[in-house]
Amino acid sequence: MxxxxxxxxxxxxxxxxxxxxxxxxxxAPATMAKVKVEAPVLSYATALKVAKSEQKKAKKVGMEWNTIRKLMKSAKKKAKAGNEKAAIKLLVTAAEHGRLGQQQAKDQVNAGPNF
Missing domain, CATH: 4.10.910 (30s ribosomal protein s13; domain 2)
Incomplete structure (x- = not known):
């Protein structure tokens, strides 16, 4: 048996x-995050602008991830130390976290218990 x-x-x-x-x-293919893939960022200033923009959008929808500020702070330190390439990489990651936070907010609009 x-x-x-x-x-x-x-x-x-x-x-x-x-x-x-x-x-x-x-x-669940419908619930997987669909993140835009953008062209590579050419400068630190542009990467910072994009990261701040995505952070602002994520904060507006109420899903700003706590990693965004940490990544931006680390990027600032790397840029001051002269490692612009690593700083840009961190800012691209921060922008990605902003987009993922926005997607999370969209996915969880109707979140709650299913009885």
Whole structure:
């Protein structure tokens, strides 16, 4: 009896996730974050402007991630130390976190318990 239940639960589990490998791709494609891929940033000033803009938008929708300020602070230190390339990389990451915060706010508008 235990073997039958085990086989049935395994078969049901595989059919629920589409039966493909880990099932990650078939779980919820509509809820996966769709992030815009932009052209590479050419200067520190431009990267800072974009990061601040995305931070402002995320704050406006109420989902400003706490990593954004930390990344911007680290980028400022790197830029003052003369490592502009690393600073730009940190600012691009900060901008990405801003976009992801905005996406999270959109995804969780109607979040709540499902009874």
């Amino acid at each position: 235990k073997k039958v239940l085990l086989i049935l639960s395994l078969a049901f589990g595989l059919s629920a996730c589409g039966g493909s490998g880990s099932g990650y791709k078939s779980m």
